[in-house]
Amino acid sequence: MxxxxxxxxxxxxxxxxxxxxxxxxxxxxxxxxxxxxxxxxxxxxxxxxxxxxxxxxxxxxxxxxxxxxxxxxxxxxxxxxxxxxxxxxxxxxxxxxxxxxxxxxxxxxxxxxxxxxxxxxxxxxxxxxxxxxxxxxxxxxxxxxxxxxxxxxxxxxxxxxxxxxxxxxxxxxxxxxxxxxxxxxxxxxxxxxxxxxxxxxxxxxxxxxxxxxxxxxxxxxxxxxxxxxxxxxxxxxxxxxxxxxxxxxxxxxxxxxxxxxxxxxxxNPPKPGEPSYELFEKEKSDVLGQLAQKAQLVTKTFNSIEGVSCNVVQGAMYAFPRISLPPKAIQAAQAKGQNPDAFYCFQLLENTGICVVPGSGFGQKPNTFHFRTTILPPVEKIQVMMELFKGFHQKFLQTYK
Amino acid sequence: MxxxxxxxxxxxxxxxxxxxxxxxxxxxxxxxxxxxxxxxxxxxxxxxxxxxxxxxxxxxxxxxxxxxxxxxxxxxxxxxxxxxxxxxxxxxxxxxxxxxxxxxxxxxxxxxxxxxxxxxxxxxxxxxxxxxxxxxxxxxxxxxxxxxxxxxxxxxxxxxxxxxxxxxxxxxxxxxxxxxxxxxxxxxxxxxxxxxxxxxxxxxxxxxxxxxxxxxxxxxxxxxxxxxxxxxxxxxxxxxxxxxxxxxxxxxxxxxxxxxxxxxxxxNPPKPGEPSYELFEKEKSDVLGQLAQKAQLVTKTFNSIEGVSCNVVQGAMYAFPRISLPPKAIQAAQAKGQNPDAFYCFQLLENTGICVVPGSGFGQKPNTFHFRTTILPPVEKIQVMMELFKGFHQKFLQTYK
Structure with missing residues (x-):
């Protein structure tokens, strides 16, 4: 003390x-x-x-x-x-x-x-x-x-x-x-x-x-x-x-x-005038500011990709974009005994190292496909990840077109 | 560090x-x-x-x-x-x-x-x-x-x-x-x-x-x-x-x-030769030594009191002595709608400030009565407590004789 x-x-x-x-x-x-x-x-x-x-x-x-x-x-x-x-x-x-x-x-x-x-x-x-x-x-x-x-x-x-x-x-x-x-x-x-x-x-x-x-x-x-x-x-x-x-x-x-x-x-966080206040406010607004930036980045990037649509990430720590999977991809998944979204997520993981969770783990309307990704990694990593993702998705669509 | x-x-x-x-x-x-x-x-x-x-x-x-x-x-x-x-x-x-x-x-x-x-x-x-x-x-x-x-x-x-x-x-x-x-x-x-x-x-x-x-x-x-x-x-x-x-x-x-x-x-406690070892061993043996002393003290005192018997407290942190309650005490408890052991424990609390838990809270053979007390208070307090308890118990037996 x-x-x-x-x-x-x-x-x-x-x-x-x-x-x-x-x-x-x-x-x-x-x-x-x-x-x-x-x-x-x-x-x-x-x-x-x-x-x-x-x-x-x-x-x-x-x-x-x-x-x-x-x-x-x-x-x-x-x-x-x-x-x-x-x-x-x-x-x-x-x-x-x-x-x-x-x-x-x-x-x-x-x-x-x-x-x-x-x-x-x-x-x-x-x-x-x-x-x-x-x-x-x-x-x-x-x-x-x-x-x-x-x-x-x-x-x-x-x-x-x-x-x-x-x-x-x-x-x-x-x-x-x-x-x-x-x-x-x-x-x-x-x-x-x-x-x-x-x-x-x-x-x-x-x-x-x-x-x-x-x-x-x-x-x-x-x-x-x-x-x-x-x-x-x-x-x-x-x-x-x-x-x-x-x-x-x-x-x-x-x-x-x-x-x-x-x-x-x-x-009971630090109050204005208290010695900890400024550092606390700086840390808090840095963390929340970066999350806001990443929320915007992922929403924008997902929506710029053909066959992907994503509601604005208004809050929390996740994006849950919807992906349209071509019939051939769905058949390929069924042949492997996998849910189509799980099949997609495994392909993503194997081809890029990006780990996301299939929508079927959270529930989704029948015949719709999603995945969950967090917005927690640092901005620079998220930027790299989104680029990798974009490349993968385009190749995936070509493969199963 | x-x-x-x-x-x-x-x-x-x-x-x-x-x-x-x-x-x-x-x-x-x-x-x-x-x-x-x-x-x-x-x-x-x-x-x-x-x-x-x-x-x-x-x-x-x-x-x-x-x-x-x-x-x-x-x-x-x-x-x-x-x-x-x-x-x-x-x-x-x-x-x-x-x-x-x-x-x-x-x-x-x-x-x-x-x-x-x-x-x-x-x-x-x-x-x-x-x-x-x-x-x-x-x-x-x-x-x-x-x-x-x-x-x-x-x-x-x-x-x-x-x-x-x-x-x-x-x-x-x-x-x-x-x-x-x-x-x-x-x-x-x-x-x-x-x-x-x-x-x-x-x-x-x-x-x-x-x-x-x-x-x-x-x-x-x-x-x-x-x-x-x-x-x-x-x-x-x-x-x-x-x-x-x-x-x-x-x-x-x-x-x-x-x-x-x-x-x-x-x-993974401190090992012999490490800087913390001696202090750790001293603290540990002080705490366990005092608990052992108190375990012996409560066993001995309970067994020295008429109508109380207590198994040797071999381990853990509690004594669970058995008390013989006179028929009049049992009737007085029933008149109050209380379990006889709870009646006894309330009387003890009100007359001495000592708080113990009736045996009925832990289960006991029908028509036997016990209470649980811990051996956690410091030795001097336990000594005072046992004296107070002894006095209370003798008076209780006289009252309901």
Missing amino acids: NNPAYPTDAKQRATRILDGCGGHSIGAYSDSAGVRVIREDIANYIRQRDGHPSNPDDIFLSTGASDAIKSIMKLLLTGKTGKDRAGIMIPIPQYPLYTATIAEYNAHPIGYYLDEDNTWALNIDELKRALNEARYHCKPRAIVVINPGNPTGQVLSRENIQSVIKFAKEENLFLLADEVYQHNIYAKGSQFHSFKKVLMEMPAEYSNMELTSFLSTSKGYMGECGFRGGYCEAVNLDPDVKAMLLKSISAKLCSSVAGQAAMDVVA | NNPAYPTDAKQRATRILDGCGGHSIGAYSDSAGVRVIREDIANYIRQRDGHPSNPDDIFLSTGASDAIKSIMKLLLTGKTGKDRAGIMIPIPQYPLYTATIAEYNAHPIGYYLDEDNTWALNIDELKRALNEARYHCKPRAIVVINPGNPTGQVLSRENIQSVIKFAKEENLFLLADEVYQHNIYAKGSQFHSFKKVLMEMPAEYSNMELTSFLSTSKGYMGECGFRGGYCEAVNLDPDVKAMLLKSISAKLCSSVAGQAAMDVVA
């Missing part, structure tokens, strides 16, 4: 967190919901973000956001099987945590297709179609929305979120808002609207709905994945359900206190 | 771990099973402990041992219900993680009573009784053994472990050995025998049995609970099952890399 290498405000933050820990040490168990002072900082962060009250008692810290999402999904289980098991609506394409967790808990996934022609927005007619078809197979209980989208990179408009909230109200669905990319907004005109803020500013019948929202230290400008920091804010939760939630997470004792401390740093 | 305040061997260890991490940072995701070099250190630790080979590919790191235990229990699920659901044998008294996890996964707990008259050993006749009764309610699939015992503090003999392994073989039960207290051995003549070592030294029909064993950074001489470090060694696991295990843990991405690093420090 006397080391002059650390700025005084960083030391004050560390001391404040340690004072909130048992024995002034991150080596001690915390409350199962997390260190109190950290939950207060998170509530404060949410309050400032949304302009609405946030209660530290509605917040629990977790081992990455994945752990919190699993804890909430567990609450939705009925223990029933067959047609009576719980159905959970998830976007297609989706982040595979959701299908994996639904399978683990023997629930039923209700996939709704994101609207690719409308920048991967949620289409309410499609939500209704998916829900009505699923009623034959399960009891629908909840809807998951990922905003900004993973792997699709869209940022939902306020109006789109309002429509989803109304739909959830009408259909009596519990809301899970996966908002782990809330700091990753790049496109002009795009803005992050939290589900909480939108819901709180709707009439009382909506603003008292149950809602869970998730954040992580693994994304944003931080990318501190190894710390496994995360939290859930559970708004308007039925008190009996909340008691059961706390009981259920207490079997895990607590999440990593080092991860909790990392989450605090996100919730 | 140039800070002279840290011993060179500590810096070398830290550098070695960081070199094993993506981007040389504990802020990056690791492999789902954990950082390779840490798994190698753990395999080496097990090899030295047991004198038998250990394979880093059989080891996965986890968010505390609890998380690994849950991951393994999940594998035992059949997805079936009613009489066909999975049954898991657990000791009574038990650590509540087990009943909580069994309930979470809709499995059936098969409680076997530990033999209080035989220093809480496992009695094979009792295992058979419990198993045979449970066959009407479930399909028995696994047996959990906690050694050293929590909350009962026994250290199992080699012969007792051999008998349990034979029993598990005969009944085709999967073995879970909760060995998180393996460093906490106090009583003269008591020695920790890992299930792995005992199993490996039995004939081939036993030494090729599937076995899982768990360790944590939260116990031992470390007590670094907040880091949530832990691991599982899964020996002789069927390759298909192992692949499924790895797939299932990969949905959580990885455990806290800070926790993994803490686990490494346990597996």
